[in-house]
Amino acid sequence: MFHWLEKNPFFFAVGVFLVIAFAGIIEILPNFAEASRPVAGLRPFTVLELAGKNVYMKDQCIACHSQLIRPFKAETDRYGQYSLSGEYAYDRPFLWGSKRTGPDLHRVGNYRTTDWHENHMWEPTSVVPGSIMPAYKHQFTNIADIETAYAEAVTVKNVFKTPYGDNIQPGKEAWEAYKPKVLAEAQKIAANMKNKDVKDAVAAGKIPEVVALIAYLNSLGTSRYEAKK
Amino acid sequence: MQSNAALEYDYSVAKLFTYTTILFGFLGMLIGTLIASQLAFPELNYLIGEYGTFSRLRPLHTNIVIYGFTLSGVWATFYYSAQRVLKVSMAESKFIMFIGKLHFWLYFVGALIAVITLLLGFTQAKEYAQFEWPIDIVIVLIWVLWGVAMFGLIGIRREKALYISMWYYIACFLGIAMLYLFNNMSVPTYFAAGGVGNILHSVSMYSGTNDALVQWWFGHNAVAFGFTVPIVAMIYYFLPKESGQAVYSYKLSLLSFWGLMFVYLWAGSHHLLWSTVPDWMQTMGSVFSVVLILPSWGSAINMLLTMKGEWNQLTENPLIKFMVLASTFYMLSTLEGPIQAIKSVNAIAHFTDWIPGHVHDGVLGWVVFMIMAALFHMAPRMFKREIYSKKLLEAQFWLQTTAVVLYFTSMWIAGITQGMMWRAVDEYGNLMYSFIDTVTVLHPYYAIRALSGVMYLTGFLMFAYNMIKTMSSSRELSEEPQFRSPMA
Numbered sequence: 001m002f003h004w005l006e007k008n009p010f011f012f013a014v015g016v017f018l019v020i021a022f023a024g025i026i027e028i029l030p031n032f033a034e035a036s037r038p039v040a041g042l043r044p045f046t047v048l049e050l051a052g053k054n055v056y057m058k059d060q061c062i063a064c065h066s067q068l069i070r071p072f073k074a075e076t077d078r079y080g081q082y083s084l085s086g087e088y089a090y091d092r093p094f095l096w097g098s099k100r101t102g103p104d105l106h107r108v109g110n111y112r113t114t115d116w117h118e119n120h121m122w123e124p125t126s127v128v129p130g131s132i133m134p135a136y137k138h139q140f141t142n143i144a145d146i147e148t149a150y151a152e153a154v155t156v157k158n159v160f161k162t163p164y165g166d167n168i169q170p171g172k173e174a175w176e177a178y179k180p181k182v183l184a185e186a187q188k189i190a191a192n193m194k195n196k197d198v199k200d201a202v203a204a205g206k207i208p209e210v211v212a213l214i215a216y217l218n219s220l221g222t223s224r225y226e227a228k229k
Numbered sequence: 230m231q232s233n234a235a236l237e238y239d240y241s242v243a244k245l246f247t248y249t250t251i252l253f254g255f256l257g258m259l260i261g262t263l264i265a266s267q268l269a270f271p272e273l274n275y276l277i278g279e280y281g282t283f284s285r286l287r288p289l290h291t292n293i294v295i296y297g298f299t300l301s302g303v304w305a306t307f308y309y310s311a312q313r314v315l316k317v318s319m320a321e322s323k324f325i326m327f328i329g330k331l332h333f334w335l336y337f338v339g340a341l342i343a344v345i346t347l348l349l350g351f352t353q354a355k356e357y358a359q360f361e362w363p364i365d366i367v368i369v370l371i372w373v374l375w376g377v378a379m380f381g382l383i384g385i386r387r388e389k390a391l392y393i394s395m396w397y398y399i400a401c402f403l404g405i406a407m408l409y410l411f412n413n414m415s416v417p418t419y420f421a422a423g424g425v426g427n428i429l430h431s432v433s434m435y436s437g438t439n440d441a442l443v444q445w446w447f448g449h450n451a452v453a454f455g456f457t458v459p460i461v462a463m464i465y466y467f468l469p470k471e472s473g474q475a476v477y478s479y480k481l482s483l484l485s486f487w488g489l490m491f492v493y494l495w496a497g498s499h500h501l502l503w504s505t506v507p508d509w510m511q512t513m514g515s516v517f518s519v520v521l522i523l524p525s526w527g528s529a530i531n532m533l534l535t536m537k538g539e540w541n542q543l544t545e546n547p548l549i550k551f552m553v554l555a556s557t558f559y560m561l562s563t564l565e566g567p568i569q570a571i572k573s574v575n576a577i578a579h580f581t582d583w584i585p586g587h588v589h590d591g592v593l594g595w596v597v598f599m600i601m602a603a604l605f606h607m608a609p610r611m612f613k614r615e616i617y618s619k620k621l622l623e624a625q626f627w628l629q630t631t632a633v634v635l636y637f638t639s640m641w642i643a644g645i646t647q648g649m650m651w652r653a654v655d656e657y658g659n660l661m662y663s664f665i666d667t668v669t670v671l672h673p674y675y676a677i678r679a680l681s682g683v684m685y686l687t688g689f690l691m692f693a694y695n696m697i698k699t700m701s702s703s704r705e706l707s708e709e710p711q712f713r714s715p716m717a
Contacts, residue, residue, distance in 0.1 A: 023494035058350035060284035070503040074652040085505035088437025100580040103664040134274035134282040148426030151418040170423030
């Protein structure tokens with residue numbers, strides 16, 4: 001049979017494809033049938049947090065930080081309750097990471113504050129002596145792309161039925177109407193920050209990347225897993 | 230139509246891809262050395278401001294090495310050896326020639342755009358699948374063009390039976406096509422939200438655990454069909470050619486090919502051990518990873534035994550040395566991987582530097598060594614000149630081999646140290662170390678790794694210099710060498 005396949009490239013290719021596709025069918029499809037079911041109390045990211053998640057992705061925090069607490073005593077002691085599948089139901093993409101050059105962040109919102117993150121992003125060694133993390137000062141001046149985050153919320157709401165409220169609708173007008181809400185949320189974060197440029201920018205209606213990023217980090221662990229409370 | 234006159238093979242496309250292999254190899258390894266140095270000396274992070282941080286450069290490094298260097302190497306060797314094993318010249322078909330050239334230029338332009346958008350931070354944040362949707366579409370086009378060229382050549386072949394290398398090239402084509410398409414499924418937000426926001430942005434079709442599953446089914450098997458399968462294709466062609474020996478066993482080739490095809494895909498879930506994917510999948514990933522030793526060692530042993538009775542060539546011909554060491558590193562790497570996929574070992578190894586250590590003994594020792602040896606074999610035949618310097622080749626071999634050994638030993642120690650420190654508890658059951666303790670302790674190993682990076686990069690520059698000299702000013706050959714590549 002193999003000799004015959006080697007002389008008939010078409011059937012050879014079909015054969016190879018079937019053999020390699022087999023594992024995917026067995027391993028992946030069953031989980032999709034189950035889909036990701038959110039844990040009770042899970043809420044989707046707010047638009048500001050989504051923008052923060054996009055900053056997290058853009059600056060590739062994932063290269064050094066994981067968001068997956070494994071069920072070992074050492075890990076739950078260090079980071080908190082181990083991760084559950086249902087906590088990630090609204091995460092697109094998943095951001096588990098594959099390398100911990102820095103610590104896990106899945107429940108970082110439980111034990112770090114806005115103030116701590118601000119110092120950490122500005123100069124990591126000021127809060128963690130010996131840290132090899134680069135400073136992310138540009139996040140204090142770069143303006144976050146909130147509009148794209150809004151578009152993302154609209155997309156996951158309409159395409160994937162993520163439970164966002166009625167206020168999130170397609171189109172520029174809906175976005176303009178929604179904007180003040182995001183700004184109000186950003187103002188709450190900025191109130192706890194001390195960087196003057198950031199405060200000025202938010203007062204002027206712009207949201208620096210660091211504000212969105214901190215909103216996202218603060219949401220990790222706490223607000224996302226309210227069933228534990 | 231069959232004549233006994235030697236065919237005039239057309240190497241124009243193979244040459245183009247040879248140039249990009251050298252270019253992207255240099256770029257990828259340069260950035261790799263830089264980011265390795267940044268972990269040891271964080272001050273190096275701000276060389277080009279926001280764009281020069283470790284985190285921003287790391288995906289650039291992986292993407293340039295995988296899709297820049299390795300794929301160029303795969304295509305350079307494909308456009309060279311496919312003509313020969315199929316007994317057909319590219320020049321015989323204007324259409325295939327056109328497709329081949331289009332394939333190259335679309336790839337080259339696409340690669341440049343991809344590098345720029347990654348630097349600017351447009352990313353899906355999935356490892357080795359970072360590109361946003363417009364670039365994904367270009368990548369699919371490039372892939373289709375390669376498919377047209379490959380099956381076009383197969384369509385007009387004179388040699389009826391497909392040689393082993395062709396099996397692997399076909400598998401590489403099909404495997405990546407399937408994996409890439411499924412993993413990169415996403416919805417562009419601009420269109421779904423009625424013209425709001427950035428047009429490049431998209432969201433994954435999958436969420437959370439499912440997304441992780443698809444990603445690592447892709448991630449692991451991109452290694453399979455990018456770093457294993459086409460490199461095996463190369464060694465099956467170039468080692469017998471260079472040594473003048475026939476492949477040791479046809480049955481072993483069959484067994485290892487079909488075995489690899491069937492087993493490899495199951496192993497992806499070993500990246501998700503102790504995560505939230507269902508337990509039975511984790512177990513499957515573990516078990517199949519161990520089974521994977523068989524087909525992998527099957528091809529490696531088949532290659533090593535090809536040298537049976539001719540081991541003296543190892544001392545005389547540096548290209549044989551490169552290829553034999555590549556096979557050996559392949560065996561090391563495919564033994565190390567399954568060990569890391571054992572659940573209890575994985576509990577320590579995952580998230581640590583042992584993983585980059587494993588990746589790099591595979592890539593530096595197996596993939597890069599094999600590609601360089603293949604290009605050295607091709608150069609005298611494509612450019613009708615001797616290899617410029619044998620001495621330089623020898624020196625490069627030892628420098629790079631030392632570098633690889635330094636790389637993986639330092640990362641083994643670093644990774645296991647890190648993993649053990651994370652879990653260490655004192656007599657009362659409290660954690661012994663804070664996280665930062667596990668970071669600062671790694672400094673010497675990171676410094677050694679940076680040094681190994683500099684050494685390996687230097688070796689690659691020696692390779693590049695030797696290649697460029699071979700192409701431009703080495704002694705000309707009157708006829709094509711039969712087996713051993715002539716070198717001065």
